[in-house]
Amino acid sequence: MSQFYGPDFDELQAVDPEIAAVLTDEVARLRGGLQLIASENLTSPAVLAALGSTLSNKYAEGYPGKRYYGGCEVVDRAETLGIERAKALFGADHANLQPHSGASANLAVYGAFLAPGEKVLAMSLPHGGHLTHGTKVSFSGKWFDAVHYGVAKATEDIDYDQVRDLAREHRPKLVIAGGSAIPRLIDFAAFREICDEIGAIFMVDAAHFIGLVAGGAIPSPVPYADVVTFTTHKVLRGPRGGMLVCKAEHAAKLDKAVFPMMQGGPLMHAVAAKAVALKEAATPEFQAYTRQVITNSIALTDGLAAEGMRPITGGTDTHLALLDLQGIGVTGAEAEARCAAASIVLNKNAIPYDPQPPSVASGIRVGTPSVTTQGMDEAAMKEIAGLIGRAVRDTDGTAAAGIAADVSTLVARAPAYPRSTAH
Numbered sequence: 001m002s003q004f005y006g007p008d009f010d011e012l013q014a015v016d017p018e019i020a021a022v023l024t025d026e027v028a029r030l031r032g033g034l035q036l037i038a039s040e041n042l043t044s045p046a047v048l049a050a051l052g053s054t055l056s057n058k059y060a061e062g063y064p065g066k067r068y069y070g071g072c073e074v075v076d077r078a079e080t081l082g083i084e085r086a087k088a089l090f091g092a093d094h095a096n097l098q099p100h101s102g103a104s105a106n107l108a109v110y111g112a113f114l115a116p117g118e119k120v121l122a123m124s125l126p127h128g129g130h131l132t133h134g135t136k137v138s139f140s141g142k143w144f145d146a147v148h149y150g151v152a153k154a155t156e157d158i159d160y161d162q163v164r165d166l167a168r169e170h171r172p173k174l175v176i177a178g179g180s181a182i183p184r185l186i187d188f189a190a191f192r193e194i195c196d197e198i199g200a201i202f203m204v205d206a207a208h209f210i211g212l213v214a215g216g217a218i219p220s221p222v223p224y225a226d227v228v229t230f231t232t233h234k235v236l237r238g239p240r241g242g243m244l245v246c247k248a249e250h251a252a253k254l255d256k257a258v259f260p261m262m263q264g265g266p267l268m269h270a271v272a273a274k275a276v277a278l279k280e281a282a283t284p285e286f287q288a289y290t291r292q293v294i295t296n297s298i299a300l301t302d303g304l305a306a307e308g309m310r311p312i313t314g315g316t317d318t319h320l321a322l323l324d325l326q327g328i329g330v331t332g333a334e335a336e337a338r339c340a341a342a343s344i345v346l347n348k349n350a351i352p353y354d355p356q357p358p359s360v361a362s363g364i365r366v367g368t369p370s371v372t373t374q375g376m377d378e379a380a381m382k383e384i385a386g387l388i389g390r391a392v393r394d395t396d397g398t399a400a401a402g403i404a405a406d407v408s409t410l411v412a413r414a415p416a417y418p419r420s421t422a423h
């Protein structure tokens with residue numbers, strides 16, 4: 001018998017059938033529809049096993065070999081393996097696997113380098129940035145003085161002239177590149193040059209695309225940035241959580257900012273699961289996966305353009321695309337709801353210079369991490385584009401059931417979690 005005391009679904013069903021039903025229903029939901037949220041993925045059974053383990057029990061405040069609790073010698077091995085794997089995978093001097101989320105990792109960077117009230121320059125949320133990059137509703141905008149750059153109207157891509165002008169004018173202490181709706185590659189060298197000119201710390205929030213970097217499918221920000229923060233659950237396909245890698249000179253400062261400045265005890269089951277994901281990400285299979293994610297993303301974007309949806313920036317270089325639906329007279333909110341009715345899960349998204357409020361939005365965001373994990377290819381992307389095209393035009397809901405049936409046929413060919421018995 002195995003020494004491992006891990007997930008036992010029968011036990012959960014006996015103790016708490018209501019929550020057991022939530023778990024099986026969620027697997028059924030994942031298997032029954034198309035998951036096109038750009039920030040989601042289907043993490044592996046090995047990662048899930050580490051997550052559902054007794055490592056969840058252990059208090060381990062501190063870092064490997066320097067804990068504030070006894071009994072950490074076993075969990076230390078998981079964190080040390082994870083740190084070494086991250087350093088090797090990303091070619092980084094230092095890694096911290098403890099941030100509970102991407103937002104926590106970003107909070108730690110602010111804490112390490114800025115005093116309250118100091119200036120940060122980052123991409124504006126409506127142009128593709130992130131809540132934690134200085135929006136007024138987040139700690140980052142409440143406690144720090146945020147200045148925002150955006151995209152140029154003509155190209156819909158980052159306006160590097162504006163970044164440089166704002167940097168010279170405001171002389172921020174921290175400059176952030178990255179966001180949650182940027183379909184194109186970012187010119188990290190240009191940001192580095194701007195930061196060097198004004199003596200700013202350069203942070204890349206690579207949450208969305210770090211998996212593509214891990215797989216070697218796109219260039220890495222690590223050689224350019226002082227610190228790279230990210231989540232581990234997007235293209236990277238690990239557990240829900242955060243991480244950061246940084247230059248050696250910032251290691252001690254950032255470690256102290258993660259713990260004890262911003263967080264208490266690390267979630268050691270999550271740290272172990274991140275280590276598993278980092279091992280999986282170092283394989284040739286994962287590298288091929290990341291290349292296919294982009295191939296699929298381009299195919300899906302082309303297919304959606306053929307359906308009358310305008311790709312922001314004219315296309316994509318990454319796992320995600322942003323589509324402007326104004327040309328077909330549909331709002332992002334309508335598109336999201338109509339697709340949901342047809343078992344297609346995606347999100348409405350503001351487009352640059354959007355005339356609609358964010359709750360309505362003129363666009364949708366789609367991503368290919370999950371469907372690519374399921375093994376779908378470019379031909380499937382063309383089918384998906386056609387299904388989305390039908391769904392968004394379904395003004396009265398009469399077509400939803402038929403589209404959902406076609407979705408069901410498509411996903412049956414490449415199901416999520418094929419070994420699951422949930423149905």
Ligand code: DSN
Nearest residue numbers: 038039102130180181
């Ligand atoms: N909410 C994430 C996303 O969907 O991109 C970013 O935090």
